[in-house]
Amino acid sequence: MAVLKDSVKGKTLGSMMLGLQAEVRSGVQLKVGGRQLEIQRQADAGEIEFLESGQTREDESGWSNIVKKDDTVSPFITPLHSTGNSLPKKTFKPRFDPNVPGVVVLPRPDAGWLNRLNPKDIPVVDVVVDPLILRFLRPHQVDGVKFMYECTMGMRGHEAQGCILADKMGLGKSIQAIALLWTLLRQNPLGGQGPVIQ
Structure with missing residues (x-):
C-alpha cells in the first residue's frame, strides 16, 4: 500500500x-x-x-505549496445576483394557440382554486384541446370534455375531484374520456409545471 x-x-x-x-x-x-x-x-x-x-513542523524546504488540492470548486453565483438585478420572469405559452378560430379553450381556474392549489403564484396558461382530437368531437361532446375537465381539476366547488359519465350508448363517452386524458397528459393550467397526469 x-x-x-x-x-x-x-x-x-x-x-x-x-x-x-x-x-x-x-x-x-x-x-x-x-x-x-x-x-x-x-x-x-x-x-x-x-x-x-502525526506531529507538525515548520516547512524547511519550501516544498509544501507544490502539492495542492485539485478539487477545490467555488460555488456558482448568478452574475445578476450581486448587481441587484433580478432574473427576467419566464413567460409560458399554451401548447396550442388559443386565438385560432374553432379551438376549444378549457375553463381557466378561478381565484379560489388558485389560492388553494397555487400557493407559489405560478402563471396560469390556457389549456387547449388538441385540434387533432377536436375535429372528431361533436358539440355535446365538447361540453362533456369541459365538464369532465372542471370536475377532475376540482374547479366545480366540490370537495371531490372526478365525475361519472352515465349517458346512453353511442353518445361518445369514450372519445370524451380520451380527449380529456390526452389533454391532461400533455398540458397543465400552471405554466412550466409539466402535465397534470404523469
Missing part, C-alpha cells in the same frame, strides 16, 4: 493499493488520492518516524 502524507503537517493526503509486481523507485509516476506525483527518493528512517507520529 502506498500512502501520501504532507511532509510539514504529517496529514494523510491519499492512499492506494500497489500490485504485487509494483516497482516504487525514483522517477516512477503515480496517482494517489487524486494527485499526480513522481517518486523522487526513498524517505529515511527519521522522516518515516515523523510522518507516523
Whole structure:
C-alpha cells in the first residue's frame, strides 16, 4: 500500500493499493488520492518516524505549496445576483394557440382554486384541446370534455375531484374520456409545471 502524507503537517493526503509486481523507485509516476506525483527518493528512517507520529513542523524546504488540492470548486453565483438585478420572469405559452378560430379553450381556474392549489403564484396558461382530437368531437361532446375537465381539476366547488359519465350508448363517452386524458397528459393550467397526469 502506498500512502501520501504532507511532509510539514504529517496529514494523510491519499492512499492506494500497489500490485504485487509494483516497482516504487525514483522517477516512477503515480496517482494517489487524486494527485499526480513522481517518486523522487526513498524517505529515511527519521522522516518515516515523523510522518507516523502525526506531529507538525515548520516547512524547511519550501516544498509544501507544490502539492495542492485539485478539487477545490467555488460555488456558482448568478452574475445578476450581486448587481441587484433580478432574473427576467419566464413567460409560458399554451401548447396550442388559443386565438385560432374553432379551438376549444378549457375553463381557466378561478381565484379560489388558485389560492388553494397555487400557493407559489405560478402563471396560469390556457389549456387547449388538441385540434387533432377536436375535429372528431361533436358539440355535446365538447361540453362533456369541459365538464369532465372542471370536475377532475376540482374547479366545480366540490370537495371531490372526478365525475361519472352515465349517458346512453353511442353518445361518445369514450372519445370524451380520451380527449380529456390526452389533454391532461400533455398540458397543465400552471405554466412550466409539466402535465397534470404523469
